[in-house]
Amino acid sequence: MAVALAAVATTTRSILLRDVDHRISRLLTQETGEFANFVAQGVDPATGAAFTDPRRLLQVFLQRQYSDPDEELLGLSPGSGQRPHVIRQSRDLPAGVALHRDADALTRIHRSRDRSGTLDRPEGEIRWAKVPIGLRPGPGATAVPSGAAFVVAFHAGREQAVADEAFRTLLAISGVALLMTTGIGWAVAGRILAPVRVVRATAAQLTEQDLTRRIPVEGNDDIAALAETFNGMLDRLERAFAAQRQFVDDAGHELRTPITIVRGHLELMGDEPGEREETVRLVTDELDRMSRIVEDLLLLAKAERPDFVSPEPVQLGELTADVFVKARALGERDWVLDGVADREAVLDPQRVTQAMVQLAQNAVQHTVPGQRVRIGSRDLGDRLEVYVADSGPGVQDRDAQVIFERFRRGTARRGSRTSGAGLGLSIVKAIAEGHRGGRVELRPTEGGGATFVLVLEDTT
Incomplete structure (x- = not known):
């Protein structure tokens, strides 16, 4: 100028x-x-x-x-x-x-x-x-x-x-105009760049231990869009770090007990063949349990990734029938293929099958041979439902709010079949929420028992 x-x-x-x-x-x-x-x-x-x-x-x-x-x-x-x-x-x-x-x-x-x-x-x-x-x-x-x-x-x-004289006057006026414009430009640029400085200051203050700071979003211009994008990035980072910390905490908490058991048995193991055989069996059982816990924790950690589910068009009726056939091998129960939705749906067939088999396994653990377990699917227009309903003791009200959390178990379980780590329903919840608009619901079963339902939006 x-x-x-x-x-x-x-x-x-x-x-x-x-x-x-x-x-x-x-x-x-x-x-x-x-x-x-x-x-x-x-x-x-x-x-x-x-x-x-x-x-x-x-x-x-x-x-x-x-x-x-x-x-x-x-x-x-x-x-x-x-x-x-x-x-x-x-x-x-x-x-x-x-x-x-x-x-x-x-x-x-x-x-x-x-x-x-x-x-x-x-x-x-x-x-x-x-x-x-x-x-x-x-x-x-x-x-x-x-x-x-x-x-x-x-x-x-x-x-x-x-x-x-006119030239000198014009120079003086131009000098004053330049000073005024510089001041106004400085002030305007300062206001325009203030959100950018906030972004810079916020980024400088972020640490792995504190990802809670967010940038206030004002207006709907490009700077506001930048702030929203930055806040979204912070949300993703916070979830990623939280998932990482939770994985480490959960792994340390759950693996400490089997490691202690293995160490204790190995330290007390004698020279008699029978005692050694029993110790090896117990150690092997604990190592298998540790392996299952690690696999479940890794699966839950992957649930935070965008590629956790890979939706594709599938026939919901065929998927329901396949889950029913696989679930029948889990135990001697009165297995019933209930309603079947004969339509095409967009979902991840492997993850949905994994969640349904997990629910069927839970139903087996909460029932005895001969009790009825129903598996089915429903078409409700704007949403789809796949469910597993058992005739066991059901879920108590105080447990209904916590059973989907990690390492939380219900109180109404059947003794010898309570060796799980409490991650099954957490995995089911993660799979349901991995689908857009998906969720898992607990509903009472008519005549007694519990019905777990995967509710999925219709995205076809």
């Missing part, structure tokens, strides 16, 4: 100076043209005839003129010595400025062969124009040079000073 303002001021000064030059040129042309017409057509008022004396011609002409400010009208005729005689008609100018007082300058103009020119003096620049006077001795005679001349001189200093 400074360069632009300087260019505007400089261009304005050039235009003003050019206008001054054109105005002076027009004035010089006008004055010399009037004098040339007077020489050709004028008559001496004393005789009524054409002028024969150049001094008389200059005196009569200059008496009839009125010069403009900064303008001098001069008549020059040969004088004694080298200097011309001066006949003048002009406004009074300061003695140090007036041309008619500068004999050397007048001599140079009088002797110059040019009809116009510029005279540079310490007192200022002078633009001048000259008309040599030639008189005819008689009618029809050829004009004879008389050595006299009419000179128009214009002192351009004042006009140029006006342009320079």
Whole structure:
């Protein structure tokens, strides 16, 4: 902006100076043209005839003129010595400025062969124009040079000073405008970039232990969109770190017990073959349980990833029938294939099968041989449901709110089949919520028992 303002001021000064030059040129042309017409057509008022004396011609002409400010009208005729005689008609100018007082300058103009020119003096620049006077001795005679001349001189200093003053004024105004614009730009840029500084400060304060800070979102411009995107990134980071910490905490909590059991049995193991065999069996059983816990924890950790489920079009009726066939091998129960939704659905068949088999396994653990377990699916228009319903003791009210949490078990379980780590329903919940709009619900079974339902949105 400074360069632009300087260019505007400089261009304005050039235009003003050019206008001054054109105005002076027009004035010089006008004055010399009037004098040339007077020489050709004028008559001496004393005789009524054409002028024969150049001094008389200059005196009569200059008496009839009125010069403009900064303008001098001069008549020059040969004088004694080298200097011309001066006949003048002009406004009074300061003695140090007036041309008619500068004999050397007048001599140079009088002797110059040019009809116009510029005279540079310490007192200022002078633009001048000259008309040599030639008189005819008689009618029809050829004009004879008389050595006299009419000179128009214009002192351009004042006009140029006006342009320079306008230039300085414009520079001052431009400087003030530049300062004001700089201040306003600084303030506006500060307000615009304030959210960016907040983003930078928030990012600088983030640590693995504290990902709770968020950027306040105001308005709906690009900066607000940046803040929302940054907050979304922080949400994902916080969930990722929370999942990592929970995985480490859960693994440490659940693996501590089997490791202690394995260590204790190995330390107390004797040399008798029967005792060694029993110890190996117990250790192997605990290692298998540790392996299952680790696999379940890894599965739950993967639930935070966007590729945890891979939906694809499947026939829900065929999927329900496949789950029913697989579940029948889990135990001797009265397995019933209940309702079947005969339609196409978009879901992850492997994950849904995994969740349904887990629910069937839970139903087996909470029932005895011969009790009924129903597996089915329903089409409810805008949503789909797949369910497993058992006829066991059901879930107590105090357990209904916690059984889907990790390592939480219900109190109504059947002794020998309670060796799980409490991750099964957490896995089912993760699979259901991995589908868009999905969830798992616990509902009572008519006649007693519990019904676990995977509710999935219809995305076909």
